Amino acid sequence: MKTENTDVVVVGFGNAAQAAAVAAHQAGAKVLVLEKAPEKKKGGNTWFSHGAQFRHVHNGIEDEKPLLPHVSESEWAKIDLPPYTKDDFYSDIMRVTRGRSVPELAELLVNESYPTVRWMREMGIEWEILYSAAKPEGGRLRWHHGSSFINSKDGGGGLVEMWHRILRNKGIPARFETAASRILTNESGRVYGLVVETPEGFSEIHCKGLVLGCGGFSANPALRAQFLGAGWDLAKVRGTKYNTGDGIQMALDIGAQPFGHWSGSHATPIDADAGDYEGGFLDPANRRYRTHRYAWTIGVMVNSEGRRFIDEGEDFHSYTYAKTGAEILKQPGGIAYQIFDEKLKEAVSRYLYDGATPVVANSIKELAEMLEINPSALHKTVDEFNNAVVEDRPFDEVIRDGRHTEGIYPPKTNWAQKLDTPPFTAYAATCGLTFTYGGLKINTDCQVLNRSDRPIPGLYAAGELTAGFFYYNYPSGSGLLRGAVTGKIAGTNAAR
Ligand SMILES: Cc1cc2nc3c(=O)[nH]c(=O)nc-3n(C[C@H](O)[C@H](O)[C@H](O)COP(=O)(O)OP(=O)(O)OC[C@H]3O[C@@H](n4cnc5c(N)ncnc54)[C@H](O)[C@@H]3O)c2cc1C
Numbered sequence: 001m002k003t004e005n006t007d008v009v010v011v012g013f014g015n016a017a018q019a020a021a022v023a024a025h026q027a028g029a030k031v032l033v034l035e036k037a038p039e040k041k042k043g044g045n046t047w048f049s050h051g052a053q054f055r056h057v058h059n060g061i062e063d064e065k066p067l068l069p070h071v072s073e074s075e076w077a078k079i080d081l082p083p084y085t086k087d088d089f090y091s092d093i094m095r096v097t098r099g100r101s102v103p104e105l106a107e108l109l110v111n112e113s114y115p116t117v118r119w120m121r122e123m124g125i126e127w128e129i130l131y132s133a134a135k136p137e138g139g140r141l142r143w144h145h146g147s148s149f150i151n152s153k154d155g156g157g158g159l160v161e162m163w164h165r166i167l168r169n170k171g172i173p174a175r176f177e178t179a180a181s182r183i184l185t186n187e188s189g190r191v192y193g194l195v196v197e198t199p200e201g202f203s204e205i206h207c208k209g210l211v212l213g214c215g216g217f218s219a220n221p222a223l224r225a226q227f228l229g230a231g232w233d234l235a236k237v238r239g240t241k242y243n244t245g246d247g248i249q250m251a252l253d254i255g256a257q258p259f260g261h262w263s264g265s266h267a268t269p270i271d272a273d274a275g276d277y278e279g280g281f282l283d284p285a286n287r288r289y290r291t292h293r294y295a296w297t298i299g300v301m302v303n304s305e306g307r308r309f310i311d312e313g314e315d316f317h318s319y320t321y322a323k324t325g326a327e328i329l330k331q332p333g334g335i336a337y338q339i340f341d342e343k344l345k346e347a348v349s350r351y352l353y354d355g356a357t358p359v360v361a362n363s364i365k366e367l368a369e370m371l372e373i374n375p376s377a378l379h380k381t382v383d384e385f386n387n388a389v390v391e392d393r394p395f396d397e398v399i400r401d402g403r404h405t406e407g408i409y410p411p412k413t414n415w416a417q418k419l420d421t422p423p424f425t426a427y428a429a430t431c432g433l434t435f436t437y438g439g440l441k442i443n444t445d446c447q448v449l450n451r452s453d454r455p456i457p458g459l460y461a462a463g464e465l466t467a468g469f470f471y472y473n474y475p476s477g478s479g480l481l482r483g484a485v486t487g488k489i490a491g492t493n494a495a496r
Pocket residue numbers: 011012013014015016017034035036037042043044045046047048049050051052053054055178179180181213214215216238239240242243244245246247279280434435462463464465476477478479480481483
């Protein structure tokens with residue numbers, strides 16, 4: 001079999017792998033990047049991250065200025081940005097993961113968040129202000145507490161292109177249509193390379209350090225049904241069709257430890273018309289019409305039987321969206337309808353429902369008929385909801401306003417407003433799987449651990465296939481950050 005040699009091989013071409021490749025090069029290694037997809041489909045789930053927001057710790061505007069050198073002082077003067085401290089980030093992770101996130105890994109993410117976004121800027125990644133998370137008020141901009149403040153320029157597609165340009169400028173080669181298929185170990189269990197598959201056949205690449213950055217198993221229906229459960233094999237996938245769990249499987253084959261929340265995943269409400277794969281956009285080829293449907297927190301969400309099924313106002317969508325897709329999948333037909341009245345029209349417009357086909361009606365009865373929901377069932381739900389709204393304080397979507405319902409189940413804890421002002425608008429949503437939580441156990445040096453909890457010499461992991469960070473749920477903007485943090489550490493250590 002044809003064999004070649006290098007210092008570090010990085011598998012994958014998303015944000016985690018690209019960060020690892022740049023870090024390994026910076027540490028002095030000769031690096032080779034391998035990607036299963038053809039070049040025109042490069043970038044994995046990273047490419048599909050339309051917002052591409054990066055959550056990170058900061059002390060307010062002064063910390064953000066070095067990340068955004070193009071922003072003028074007059075623009076900064078309009079922005080109200082409360083600090084987001086290490087304690088805030090750590091407690092957000094622990095709260096949404098029900099205390100299951102591994103403390104050392106959560107701390108790693110929190111502590112390395114700001115240094116990593118600064119490092120990315122130094123490497124050439126350009127940032128933008130995430131204006132869609134702000135609400136304009138009296139000429140100023142207020143950020144929802146706990147929402148991310150920055151995204152990479154031109155979203156996930158822009159991030160992949162910027163990393164690719166940086167790799168090219170540093171002379172780091174990337175080979176497409178080259179899938180890692182088997183890891184090679186010697187008698188002492190040290191990783192010394194891998195077998196790759198290309199359209200021409202199989203060959204070996206030997207290396208001193210191997211970084212797996214090749215995603216989870218979101219695009220593998222067999223593994224979805226096996227680990228996430230019945231019905232998940234048919235769920236729509238928001239991202240790439242190439243994340244089929246190869247890296248996880250290859251590492252398990254040489255004794256790596258399976259770890260984390262194997263039956264859990266990040267899955268969100270998306271447009272019911274999204275495709276089975278690449279469902280993050282209605283028109284993925286042209287990166288048009290994002291499918292996320294995250295305004296349900298300010299409206300009412302019912303299933304096809306006209307029943308509400310969750311507390312829509314439990315928390316900001318940044319803290320609930322990743323678990324809400326699974327709740328929709330459990331409903332009949334895996335469908336939900338998000339309903340808003342005229343009072344919410346301007347607010348919904350800020351959630352960027354571009355390309356959606358809403359159903360609009362002048363009465364709840366007419367709306368129900370158009371949605372093919374039993375009209376009396378929907379009427380009953382809306383009447384009960386309206387009667388339960390406690391109107392003791394103003395509606396304010398930027399804070400947890402505590403405007404709630406009383407005497408109904410499920411309750412609505414925040415942002416409860418009567419649905420009483422026609423026309424009524426409904427958007428059909430379904431479950432969109434973003435990525436899976438189960439994968440490989442790593443230590444804080446991003447070494448992959450074996451089933452005796454010892455590092456497998458020469459093997460590192462970064463990004464989606466690293467487990468232990470997220471369980472049940474996830475704070476928005478943490479996936480790309482996890483990829484960059486673990487990629488930078490894995491790449492640096494693989495080069496040593
Ligand atoms: C629609 C959408 C929106 C999102 N928005 C955000 C957001 O705003 N903020 C945020 O933090 N996160 C977001 N995420 C999540 C985020 O995109 C992922 O967590 C992150 O990009 C994962 O990065 P990664 O590098 O680990 O994996 P990926 O970017 O998926 O890269 C993995 C790569 O490995 C390749 N690969 C797979 N198998 C092999 C193999 N055998 N050999 C070689 N290569 C292989 C794949 O082709 C792929 O290119 C979003 C995801 C989606 C789908």
